[in-house]
Amino acid sequence: MWDPAPTGPSRASPTPAVPGRREAVLTIPLPPIPRVAGTMTYGALAEIEGYDLAPDRTITVAVSGSGAVATAFLESVWTLIQERRLGRLRSVRTDERGRTVAVLSVHLPEDVELGHLLGSIAVVPARLGPATAEVRVLASPHEMQRLTVALEEEGLPPSAVVVERAVQPAEASELAPEDWAFLGLLVAIGAFEGRRVSTASAIAERLDLDPGYLAERIRTLGNGMRRLVAAVFQEPATPGPPSSDPTGPT
Amino acid sequence: MTVLVPSTEEAPAGSHVLSFYASDSEAAESVAGFLRGARGLGQPAIVLTSDAHRLNLYESAVARRVPQMAGVFRLVSGPHLHLTPEGLRPPEEVEAFTNAHARGASTCSDAIPDVLTRENLDTYLEYERWYDTLRPYVHRGMCPYDVTRLPVDLASWALQELADVHSHVVLSRDPSPAVQLLQLLVVATAENPAAAQRDSVDRALTRGVVQRGGPNERLELTPRGENLVRALLTFPS
Numbered sequence: 001m002w003d004p005a006p007t008g009p010s011r012a013s014p015t016p017a018v019p020g021r022r023e024a025v026l027t028i029p030l031p032p033i034p035r036v037a038g039t040m041t042y043g044a045l046a047e048i049e050g051y052d053l054a055p056d057r058t059i060t061v062a063v064s065g066s067g068a069v070a071t072a073f074l075e076s077v078w079t080l081i082q083e084r085r086l087g088r089l090r091s092v093r094t095d096e097r098g099r100t101v102a103v104l105s106v107h108l109p110e111d112v113e114l115g116h117l118l119g120s121i122a123v124v125p126a127r128l129g130p131a132t133a134e135v136r137v138l139a140s141p142h143e144m145q146r147l148t149v150a151l152e153e154e155g156l157p158p159s160a161v162v163v164e165r166a167v168q169p170a171e172a173s174e175l176a177p178e179d180w181a182f183l184g185l186l187v188a189i190g191a192f193e194g195r196r197v198s199t200a201s202a203i204a205e206r207l208d209l210d211p212g213y214l215a216e217r218i219r220t221l222g223n224g225m226r227r228l229v230a231a232v233f234q235e236p237a238t239p240g241p242p243s244s245d246p247t248g249p250t
Numbered sequence: 251m252t253v254l255v256p257s258t259e260e261a262p263a264g265s266h267v268l269s270f271y272a273s274d275s276e277a278a279e280s281v282a283g284f285l286r287g288a289r290g291l292g293q294p295a296i297v298l299t300s301d302a303h304r305l306n307l308y309e310s311a312v313a314r315r316v317p318q319m320a321g322v323f324r325l326v327s328g329p330h331l332h333l334t335p336e337g338l339r340p341p342e343e344v345e346a347f348t349n350a351h352a353r354g355a356s357t358c359s360d361a362i363p364d365v366l367t368r369e370n371l372d373t374y375l376e377y378e379r380w381y382d383t384l385r386p387y388v389h390r391g392m393c394p395y396d397v398t399r400l401p402v403d404l405a406s407w408a409l410q411e412l413a414d415v416h417s418h419v420v421l422s423r424d425p426s427p428a429v430q431l432l433q434l435l436v437v438a439t440a441e442n443p444a445a446a447q448r449d450s451v452d453r454a455l456t457r458g459v460v461q462r463g464g465p466n467e468r469l470e471l472t473p474r475g476e477n478l479v480r481a482l483l484t485f486p487s
Contacts, residue, residue: 050477096368096401096403097403123474124473124474125473168456174457180474180477183474183477183478183481184473184474184477186481187476187477187480187481191484192480192481192483192484221481222485225427225478225481225482228457228459228478229427229430229431229482231453231457232431232434232450232453232454232457232459233427233430233450233453234446234449234450234453
Protein backbone atom coordinates (compact mmCIF):
# COMPACT_ATOMS: atom_id res chain seq x y z
CA MET A 1 0.00 0.00 0.00
CA TRP A 2 1.09 3.51 -0.72
CA ASP A 3 2.01 5.19 2.50
CA PRO A 4 2.00 8.96 2.11
CA ALA A 5 4.04 9.43 5.28
CA PRO A 6 5.88 12.71 5.71
CA THR A 7 9.52 12.52 4.78
CA GLY A 8 12.55 14.72 4.99
CA PRO A 9 13.75 17.11 2.29
CA SER A 10 12.74 15.97 -1.16
CA ARG A 11 14.10 16.55 -4.60
CA ALA A 12 10.47 16.87 -5.65
CA SER A 13 9.12 18.92 -2.80
CA PRO A 14 6.05 20.97 -3.68
CA THR A 15 6.31 24.58 -4.64
CA PRO A 16 5.99 26.67 -1.49
CA ALA A 17 2.89 28.81 -1.30
CA VAL A 18 3.66 32.00 -3.22
CA PRO A 19 1.80 35.01 -1.88
CA GLY A 20 -0.29 36.96 -4.37
CA ARG A 21 -0.84 34.06 -6.73
CA ARG A 22 -3.80 34.38 -9.06
CA GLU A 23 -5.44 31.89 -11.34
CA ALA A 24 -5.10 32.91 -14.97
CA VAL A 25 -5.86 31.37 -18.35
CA LEU A 26 -3.41 31.90 -21.19
CA THR A 27 -4.12 31.30 -24.84
CA ILE A 28 -0.81 30.38 -26.47
CA PRO A 29 -0.37 30.03 -30.24
CA LEU A 30 1.22 26.72 -31.27
CA PRO A 31 3.57 26.08 -34.18
CA PRO A 32 1.79 24.70 -37.26
CA ILE A 33 1.13 20.96 -37.03
CA PRO A 34 0.95 19.09 -40.34
CA ARG A 35 -2.51 17.76 -41.08
CA VAL A 36 -2.50 13.98 -41.51
CA ALA A 37 -5.09 14.28 -44.24
CA GLY A 38 -5.14 17.28 -46.48
CA THR A 39 -8.77 18.11 -45.95
CA MET A 40 -8.89 17.39 -42.23
CA THR A 41 -9.61 20.17 -39.84
CA TYR A 42 -9.34 19.69 -36.12
CA GLY A 43 -12.50 20.72 -34.36
CA ALA A 44 -11.84 18.57 -31.30
CA LEU A 45 -9.41 19.44 -28.56
CA ALA A 46 -6.90 17.17 -26.92
CA GLU A 47 -5.92 17.67 -23.30
CA ILE A 48 -2.71 17.51 -21.34
CA GLU A 49 -3.83 15.29 -18.46
CA GLY A 50 -0.66 15.43 -16.43
CA TYR A 51 3.07 15.79 -16.47
CA ASP A 52 6.18 15.48 -14.37
CA LEU A 53 9.34 17.50 -14.58
CA ALA A 54 12.23 15.44 -13.24
CA PRO A 55 15.48 16.93 -11.86
CA ASP A 56 17.33 15.79 -15.00
CA ARG A 57 15.03 18.14 -17.01
CA THR A 58 13.01 15.30 -18.52
CA ILE A 59 9.39 16.33 -18.80
CA THR A 60 6.95 13.44 -19.13
CA VAL A 61 3.56 14.48 -20.48
CA ALA A 62 0.27 12.57 -20.82
CA VAL A 63 -2.04 13.77 -23.59
CA SER A 64 -5.53 12.45 -24.23
CA GLY A 65 -8.09 12.76 -26.99
CA SER A 66 -11.36 11.13 -28.01
CA GLY A 67 -12.52 10.07 -31.43
CA ALA A 68 -10.83 9.72 -34.78
CA VAL A 69 -10.14 13.41 -35.27
CA ALA A 70 -8.45 13.86 -31.90
CA THR A 71 -6.49 10.64 -32.38
CA ALA A 72 -5.29 11.83 -35.78
CA PHE A 73 -4.37 15.16 -34.23
CA LEU A 74 -2.35 13.44 -31.50
CA GLU A 75 -0.63 11.22 -34.05
CA SER A 76 0.46 14.25 -36.01
CA VAL A 77 1.75 15.90 -32.82
CA TRP A 78 3.92 12.97 -31.79
CA THR A 79 5.06 12.32 -35.34
CA LEU A 80 6.29 15.88 -35.38
CA ILE A 81 7.98 15.49 -32.00
CA GLN A 82 9.74 12.30 -33.05
CA GLU A 83 10.73 13.62 -36.50
CA ARG A 84 12.35 16.63 -34.91
CA ARG A 85 13.90 14.44 -32.20
CA LEU A 86 12.26 16.59 -29.53
CA GLY A 87 11.29 13.61 -27.42
CA ARG A 88 10.09 10.01 -27.26
CA LEU A 89 6.66 8.44 -27.33
CA ARG A 90 6.58 6.26 -24.21
CA SER A 91 3.19 4.62 -24.56
CA VAL A 92 -0.23 4.82 -26.15
CA ARG A 93 -3.24 3.26 -24.46
CA THR A 94 -7.00 3.42 -24.46
CA ASP A 95 -8.35 4.38 -21.06
CA GLU A 96 -11.58 3.17 -19.42
CA ARG A 97 -13.51 6.01 -21.07
CA GLY A 98 -12.30 4.94 -24.51
CA ARG A 99 -9.94 7.88 -24.89
CA THR A 100 -6.54 7.57 -26.50
CA VAL A 101 -3.86 8.51 -23.97
CA ALA A 102 -0.30 9.05 -25.14
CA VAL A 103 2.67 9.57 -22.86
CA LEU A 104 5.63 11.45 -24.24
CA SER A 105 8.92 12.44 -22.72
CA VAL A 106 10.90 15.46 -23.79
CA HIS A 107 14.34 16.41 -22.54
CA LEU A 108 14.43 20.15 -21.94
CA PRO A 109 17.58 22.06 -22.85
CA GLU A 110 19.30 23.67 -19.89
CA ASP A 111 18.89 27.19 -21.16
CA VAL A 112 15.15 27.02 -21.76
CA GLU A 113 13.27 28.49 -18.81
CA LEU A 114 9.78 27.97 -20.22
CA GLY A 115 9.45 24.28 -19.37
CA HIS A 116 10.71 24.74 -15.81
CA LEU A 117 8.40 27.67 -15.21
CA LEU A 118 5.32 26.05 -16.71
CA GLY A 119 6.15 22.87 -14.85
CA SER A 120 5.68 24.58 -11.52
CA ILE A 121 2.64 26.77 -12.21
CA ALA A 122 0.52 25.16 -14.97
CA VAL A 123 -2.75 23.57 -13.90
CA VAL A 124 -3.93 20.41 -15.63
CA PRO A 125 -5.80 19.61 -17.75
CA ALA A 126 -4.55 22.05 -20.37
CA ARG A 127 -6.38 22.11 -23.67
CA LEU A 128 -4.66 21.68 -27.00
CA GLY A 129 -6.11 22.73 -30.34
CA PRO A 130 -4.66 22.72 -33.83
CA ALA A 131 -3.41 26.28 -33.49
CA THR A 132 -3.55 27.20 -29.82
CA ALA A 133 -3.11 25.83 -26.31
CA GLU A 134 -5.28 27.00 -23.46
CA VAL A 135 -3.23 26.79 -20.29
CA ARG A 136 -4.46 27.60 -16.80
CA VAL A 137 -1.78 28.73 -14.35
CA LEU A 138 -1.51 29.70 -10.70
CA ALA A 139 1.05 32.48 -10.81
CA SER A 140 2.22 35.51 -8.88
CA PRO A 141 2.64 38.75 -10.86
CA HIS A 142 6.39 38.08 -11.00
CA GLU A 143 5.86 34.53 -12.29
CA MET A 144 3.38 35.79 -14.90
CA GLN A 145 5.93 38.34 -16.09
CA ARG A 146 8.65 35.68 -16.35
CA LEU A 147 6.27 33.35 -18.15
CA THR A 148 5.26 36.00 -20.68
CA VAL A 149 8.90 36.83 -21.39
CA ALA A 150 9.80 33.14 -21.69
CA LEU A 151 6.91 32.53 -24.11
CA GLU A 152 7.94 35.51 -26.21
CA GLU A 153 11.54 34.26 -26.31
CA GLU A 154 10.25 30.95 -27.69
CA GLY A 155 8.18 32.79 -30.31
CA LEU A 156 4.92 31.91 -28.54
CA PRO A 157 3.57 35.20 -27.18
CA PRO A 158 0.23 34.60 -25.47
CA SER A 159 -2.66 36.02 -27.47
CA ALA A 160 -4.93 36.36 -24.45
CA VAL A 161 -4.56 36.31 -20.70
CA VAL A 162 -7.64 36.12 -18.52
CA VAL A 163 -7.15 36.52 -14.79
CA GLU A 164 -9.86 34.76 -12.86
CA ARG A 165 -9.35 34.84 -9.10
CA ALA A 166 -6.92 35.20 -6.27
CA VAL A 167 -5.61 31.96 -4.78
CA GLN A 168 -5.38 31.68 -1.03
CA PRO A 169 -1.83 30.76 0.10
CA ALA A 170 -3.16 27.89 2.23
CA GLU A 171 -5.09 26.50 -0.72
CA ALA A 172 -2.05 26.57 -2.98
CA SER A 173 0.16 24.93 -0.37
CA GLU A 174 -1.99 21.79 0.06
CA LEU A 175 -1.34 20.48 -3.43
CA ALA A 176 0.86 22.55 -5.71
CA PRO A 177 0.16 22.69 -9.46
CA GLU A 178 2.98 20.23 -10.13
CA ASP A 179 1.45 17.78 -7.64
CA TRP A 180 -1.89 17.90 -9.43
CA ALA A 181 0.02 17.45 -12.69
CA PHE A 182 1.87 14.41 -11.34
CA LEU A 183 -1.40 12.94 -10.07
CA GLY A 184 -2.87 13.48 -13.54
CA LEU A 185 0.09 11.64 -15.06
CA LEU A 186 -0.39 8.66 -12.72
CA VAL A 187 -4.09 8.50 -13.58
CA ALA A 188 -3.33 8.81 -17.30
CA ILE A 189 -0.98 5.82 -17.29
CA GLY A 190 -3.62 3.73 -15.51
CA ALA A 191 -1.81 3.45 -12.18
CA PHE A 192 -5.14 3.37 -10.31
CA GLU A 193 -7.23 1.24 -12.62
CA GLY A 194 -8.57 -2.09 -11.49
CA ARG A 195 -7.99 -1.27 -7.83
CA ARG A 196 -4.42 -2.52 -8.10
CA VAL A 197 -1.65 -0.42 -6.76
CA SER A 198 1.18 -0.11 -9.22
CA THR A 199 4.52 -0.17 -7.47
CA ALA A 200 6.77 2.83 -7.70
CA SER A 201 9.29 0.69 -9.55
CA ALA A 202 6.66 -0.46 -12.07
CA ILE A 203 5.60 3.12 -12.71
CA ALA A 204 9.23 4.23 -12.94
CA GLU A 205 9.90 1.53 -15.53
CA ARG A 206 6.88 2.53 -17.57
CA LEU A 207 7.89 6.19 -17.55
CA ASP A 208 11.63 5.55 -17.71
CA LEU A 209 12.20 7.60 -14.57
CA ASP A 210 14.53 6.99 -11.64
CA PRO A 211 12.71 4.72 -9.12
CA GLY A 212 14.07 6.60 -6.10
CA TYR A 213 12.94 9.92 -7.51
CA LEU A 214 9.50 8.51 -8.31
CA ALA A 215 9.04 6.99 -4.84
CA GLU A 216 9.87 10.35 -3.28
CA ARG A 217 7.47 12.08 -5.66
CA ILE A 218 4.67 9.71 -4.67
CA ARG A 219 5.30 10.35 -0.99
CA THR A 220 5.16 14.10 -1.57
CA LEU A 221 1.89 13.73 -3.47
CA GLY A 222 0.40 11.59 -0.71
CA ASN A 223 1.25 14.22 1.89
CA GLY A 224 -0.43 16.91 -0.18
CA MET A 225 -3.54 14.77 -0.68
CA ARG A 226 -3.73 14.19 3.07
CA ARG A 227 -3.50 17.94 3.76
CA LEU A 228 -6.14 18.74 1.17
CA VAL A 229 -8.72 16.26 2.44
CA ALA A 230 -8.08 17.37 6.01
CA ALA A 231 -8.67 20.97 4.96
CA VAL A 232 -11.97 20.12 3.22
CA PHE A 233 -13.25 18.33 6.30
CA GLN A 234 -11.34 20.56 8.74
CA GLU A 235 -9.60 17.69 10.40
CA PRO A 236 -5.99 17.66 11.58
CA ALA A 237 -3.76 15.95 9.02
CA THR A 238 -2.16 13.13 10.97
CA PRO A 239 1.05 11.61 9.67
CA GLY A 240 0.96 8.00 8.56
CA PRO A 241 3.32 5.32 9.83
CA PRO A 242 6.85 5.33 8.45
CA SER A 243 7.47 2.99 5.59
CA SER A 244 10.52 2.00 3.65
CA ASP A 245 8.49 1.12 0.56
CA PRO A 246 5.92 3.66 -0.52
CA THR A 247 3.91 1.18 -2.51
CA GLY A 248 2.80 -2.37 -2.06
CA PRO A 249 3.00 -5.32 -4.37
CA THR A 250 1.30 -5.08 -7.73
CA MET B 251 -35.60 16.76 -2.60
CA THR B 252 -34.03 13.83 -0.83
CA VAL B 253 -33.91 13.89 2.95
CA LEU B 254 -30.74 12.85 4.77
CA VAL B 255 -31.40 10.51 7.68
CA PRO B 256 -28.66 9.52 10.12
CA SER B 257 -29.28 5.78 9.98
CA THR B 258 -31.33 3.20 8.13
CA GLU B 259 -33.17 2.49 11.37
CA GLU B 260 -34.72 5.94 11.11
CA ALA B 261 -36.07 5.49 7.56
CA PRO B 262 -39.78 6.14 8.06
CA ALA B 263 -42.74 4.16 6.79
CA GLY B 264 -43.44 5.16 3.20
CA SER B 265 -39.77 5.76 2.38
CA HIS B 266 -37.69 4.58 -0.55
CA VAL B 267 -34.30 4.87 1.07
CA LEU B 268 -30.90 4.94 -0.59
CA SER B 269 -28.26 3.53 1.71
CA PHE B 270 -24.59 4.01 0.85
CA TYR B 271 -21.94 1.67 2.15
CA ALA B 272 -18.24 1.17 1.54
CA SER B 273 -17.67 -2.35 2.87
CA ASP B 274 -19.66 -5.54 3.37
CA SER B 275 -19.56 -5.08 7.13
CA GLU B 276 -21.04 -1.61 6.81
CA ALA B 277 -23.71 -3.04 4.48
CA ALA B 278 -24.57 -5.55 7.21
CA GLU B 279 -24.94 -2.85 9.87
CA SER B 280 -27.12 -0.93 7.46
CA VAL B 281 -29.41 -3.90 6.88
CA ALA B 282 -29.59 -4.62 10.61
CA GLY B 283 -30.55 -1.01 11.28
CA PHE B 284 -33.21 -1.15 8.59
CA LEU B 285 -34.68 -4.28 10.17
CA ARG B 286 -34.58 -2.73 13.63
CA GLY B 287 -36.61 0.12 12.20
CA ALA B 288 -39.05 -2.37 10.67
CA ARG B 289 -39.42 -4.04 14.04
CA GLY B 290 -40.11 -0.66 15.64
CA LEU B 291 -42.79 0.11 13.08
CA GLY B 292 -44.33 -3.33 13.39
CA GLN B 293 -43.63 -4.13 9.74
CA PRO B 294 -42.74 -7.61 8.51
CA ALA B 295 -39.61 -7.67 6.36
CA ILE B 296 -37.84 -9.56 3.62
CA VAL B 297 -34.21 -9.11 2.53
CA LEU B 298 -32.88 -10.73 -0.63
CA THR B 299 -29.13 -11.11 -0.94
CA SER B 300 -27.10 -12.57 -3.77
CA ASP B 301 -23.94 -13.13 -1.76
CA ALA B 302 -23.41 -15.90 0.80
CA HIS B 303 -20.62 -13.99 2.56
CA ARG B 304 -22.83 -10.94 3.02
CA LEU B 305 -25.65 -13.21 4.22
CA ASN B 306 -23.39 -14.41 7.03
CA LEU B 307 -22.56 -10.84 7.97
CA TYR B 308 -26.24 -9.85 7.83
CA GLU B 309 -27.22 -12.73 10.08
CA SER B 310 -24.51 -11.88 12.61
CA ALA B 311 -25.47 -8.20 12.71
CA VAL B 312 -29.17 -8.97 13.03
CA ALA B 313 -28.53 -11.56 15.74
CA ARG B 314 -26.77 -8.82 17.68
CA ARG B 315 -29.12 -5.91 17.07
CA VAL B 316 -32.59 -7.29 16.36
CA PRO B 317 -32.68 -11.08 16.81
CA GLN B 318 -36.46 -11.15 16.37
CA MET B 319 -35.93 -10.48 12.65
CA ALA B 320 -33.50 -13.37 12.07
CA GLY B 321 -35.68 -15.24 9.61
CA VAL B 322 -36.12 -12.55 6.97
CA PHE B 323 -33.22 -13.43 4.64
CA ARG B 324 -33.36 -15.20 1.29
CA LEU B 325 -30.20 -16.12 -0.61
CA VAL B 326 -31.07 -15.63 -4.29
CA SER B 327 -28.32 -15.62 -6.90
CA GLY B 328 -28.21 -13.21 -9.81
CA PRO B 329 -29.38 -9.63 -10.16
CA HIS B 330 -32.80 -10.22 -8.49
CA LEU B 331 -34.73 -7.87 -10.77
CA HIS B 332 -36.60 -9.30 -13.73
CA LEU B 333 -37.00 -7.79 -17.14
CA THR B 334 -40.46 -6.97 -18.47
CA PRO B 335 -41.48 -5.17 -21.66
CA GLU B 336 -41.80 -2.05 -19.51
CA GLY B 337 -38.30 -2.39 -18.05
CA LEU B 338 -36.77 -3.93 -14.93
CA ARG B 339 -39.18 -4.77 -12.14
CA PRO B 340 -38.73 -5.97 -8.50
CA PRO B 341 -38.19 -9.65 -7.69
CA GLU B 342 -41.45 -11.58 -7.80
CA GLU B 343 -40.87 -12.83 -4.25
CA VAL B 344 -40.67 -9.24 -2.99
CA GLU B 345 -43.77 -8.20 -4.95
CA ALA B 346 -45.70 -11.15 -3.50
CA PHE B 347 -44.49 -10.25 -0.01
CA THR B 348 -45.65 -6.62 -0.20
CA ASN B 349 -48.96 -7.68 -1.76
CA ALA B 350 -49.49 -10.03 1.16
CA HIS B 351 -48.86 -7.25 3.69
CA ALA B 352 -51.12 -4.43 2.61
CA ARG B 353 -50.59 -2.56 5.89
CA GLY B 354 -46.91 -2.15 5.16
CA ALA B 355 -43.74 -4.20 4.76
CA SER B 356 -40.02 -3.44 4.74
CA THR B 357 -38.13 -4.86 1.78
CA CYS B 358 -34.54 -4.84 0.59
CA SER B 359 -32.59 -6.40 -2.26
CA ASP B 360 -28.81 -5.97 -2.34
CA ALA B 361 -27.79 -7.33 -5.74
CA ILE B 362 -27.57 -4.18 -7.88
CA PRO B 363 -24.08 -3.07 -6.69
CA ASP B 364 -22.74 -6.52 -7.63
CA VAL B 365 -23.85 -6.23 -11.24
CA LEU B 366 -23.57 -2.48 -11.81
CA THR B 367 -21.32 -1.41 -14.66
CA ARG B 368 -20.79 1.76 -16.60
CA GLU B 369 -22.82 0.22 -19.43
CA ASN B 370 -25.94 -0.74 -17.41
CA LEU B 371 -25.90 2.12 -14.91
CA ASP B 372 -28.61 4.01 -16.75
CA THR B 373 -30.83 0.92 -16.89
CA TYR B 374 -30.69 0.50 -13.11
CA LEU B 375 -31.27 4.22 -12.59
CA GLU B 376 -34.35 3.90 -14.80
CA TYR B 377 -35.56 1.07 -12.57
CA GLU B 378 -35.02 3.17 -9.43
CA ARG B 379 -36.86 6.06 -11.11
CA TRP B 380 -39.80 3.78 -11.85
CA TYR B 381 -39.79 2.32 -8.34
CA ASP B 382 -39.96 5.79 -6.85
CA THR B 383 -43.17 6.50 -8.77
CA LEU B 384 -44.85 3.83 -6.60
CA ARG B 385 -44.80 6.27 -3.69
CA PRO B 386 -46.79 7.24 -1.73
CA TYR B 387 -47.10 3.79 -0.25
CA VAL B 388 -47.20 2.25 3.18
CA HIS B 389 -44.05 0.19 2.74
CA ARG B 390 -40.35 0.84 3.28
CA GLY B 391 -37.90 -0.09 0.56
CA MET B 392 -34.14 0.07 1.03
CA CYS B 393 -31.62 0.14 -1.83
CA PRO B 394 -28.02 -0.41 -0.70
CA TYR B 395 -25.29 0.94 -3.01
CA ASP B 396 -21.53 0.57 -2.65
CA VAL B 397 -20.30 4.12 -3.14
CA THR B 398 -16.79 2.88 -4.00
CA ARG B 399 -17.95 0.81 -6.98
CA LEU B 400 -19.42 3.59 -9.10
CA PRO B 401 -17.27 4.56 -12.10
CA VAL B 402 -15.50 7.70 -10.86
CA ASP B 403 -16.02 9.67 -14.05
CA LEU B 404 -19.77 9.01 -13.83
CA ALA B 405 -20.03 9.38 -10.06
CA SER B 406 -21.16 13.01 -10.02
CA TRP B 407 -24.09 12.24 -12.25
CA ALA B 408 -24.88 8.80 -10.83
CA LEU B 409 -24.82 9.78 -7.15
CA GLN B 410 -27.14 12.73 -7.67
CA GLU B 411 -29.47 10.79 -9.97
CA LEU B 412 -29.67 8.06 -7.35
CA ALA B 413 -30.45 10.62 -4.65
CA ASP B 414 -33.10 12.22 -6.87
CA VAL B 415 -35.03 8.97 -7.27
CA HIS B 416 -35.14 8.08 -3.59
CA SER B 417 -37.05 9.81 -0.80
CA HIS B 418 -34.35 9.42 1.86
CA VAL B 419 -30.62 8.82 1.88
CA VAL B 420 -28.29 7.41 4.51
CA LEU B 421 -24.63 8.27 3.95
CA SER B 422 -21.81 5.83 4.51
CA ARG B 423 -19.92 6.41 7.75
CA ASP B 424 -16.76 4.96 6.26
CA PRO B 425 -13.94 7.38 7.12
CA SER B 426 -12.20 6.88 3.78
CA PRO B 427 -11.52 10.34 2.29
CA ALA B 428 -12.67 9.18 -1.16
CA VAL B 429 -16.04 8.08 0.22
CA GLN B 430 -16.50 11.30 2.15
CA LEU B 431 -15.55 13.42 -0.87
CA LEU B 432 -17.92 11.53 -3.16
CA GLN B 433 -20.77 11.89 -0.71
CA LEU B 434 -20.42 15.68 -0.74
CA LEU B 435 -22.11 15.44 -4.14
CA VAL B 436 -25.17 13.94 -2.45
CA VAL B 437 -25.04 16.34 0.48
CA ALA B 438 -25.26 19.24 -1.97
CA THR B 439 -28.57 18.00 -3.38
CA ALA B 440 -30.17 17.03 -0.07
CA GLU B 441 -32.89 18.99 1.67
CA ASN B 442 -31.37 19.07 5.13
CA PRO B 443 -27.56 19.00 5.19
CA ALA B 444 -25.86 19.98 8.43
CA ALA B 445 -23.94 23.25 8.58
CA ALA B 446 -20.63 21.36 8.80
CA GLN B 447 -21.51 19.39 5.66
CA ARG B 448 -22.36 22.59 3.77
CA ASP B 449 -19.06 24.11 4.91
CA SER B 450 -17.18 21.08 3.57
CA VAL B 451 -18.91 21.53 0.21
CA ASP B 452 -17.80 25.18 0.18
CA ARG B 453 -14.21 24.26 1.02
CA ALA B 454 -14.16 21.59 -1.68
CA LEU B 455 -15.43 24.21 -4.15
CA THR B 456 -12.73 26.68 -3.11
CA ARG B 457 -10.06 24.06 -3.63
CA GLY B 458 -11.27 23.13 -7.10
CA VAL B 459 -12.15 19.56 -6.16
CA VAL B 460 -15.78 20.13 -7.15
CA GLN B 461 -17.53 22.75 -9.25
CA ARG B 462 -21.01 23.83 -10.21
CA GLY B 463 -21.87 22.81 -13.74
CA GLY B 464 -24.50 21.74 -16.21
CA PRO B 465 -27.84 23.38 -16.86
CA ASN B 466 -28.89 23.09 -13.21
CA GLU B 467 -25.57 24.25 -11.77
CA ARG B 468 -25.29 21.01 -9.82
CA LEU B 469 -22.18 20.01 -8.00
CA GLU B 470 -19.75 17.80 -9.93
CA LEU B 471 -16.20 16.60 -9.51
CA THR B 472 -13.68 18.63 -11.45
CA PRO B 473 -11.14 16.68 -13.53
CA ARG B 474 -8.60 17.05 -10.74
CA GLY B 475 -11.26 16.09 -8.19
CA GLU B 476 -11.84 12.92 -10.19
CA ASN B 477 -8.13 12.18 -10.17
CA LEU B 478 -7.97 12.78 -6.43
CA VAL B 479 -10.86 10.39 -5.78
CA ARG B 480 -9.29 7.73 -8.01
CA ALA B 481 -6.04 7.91 -6.07
CA LEU B 482 -7.79 7.96 -2.70
CA LEU B 483 -9.96 4.97 -3.61
CA THR B 484 -6.82 3.02 -4.39
CA PHE B 485 -4.83 4.37 -1.47
CA PRO B 486 -7.45 4.87 1.22
CA SER B 487 -5.09 5.88 4.02
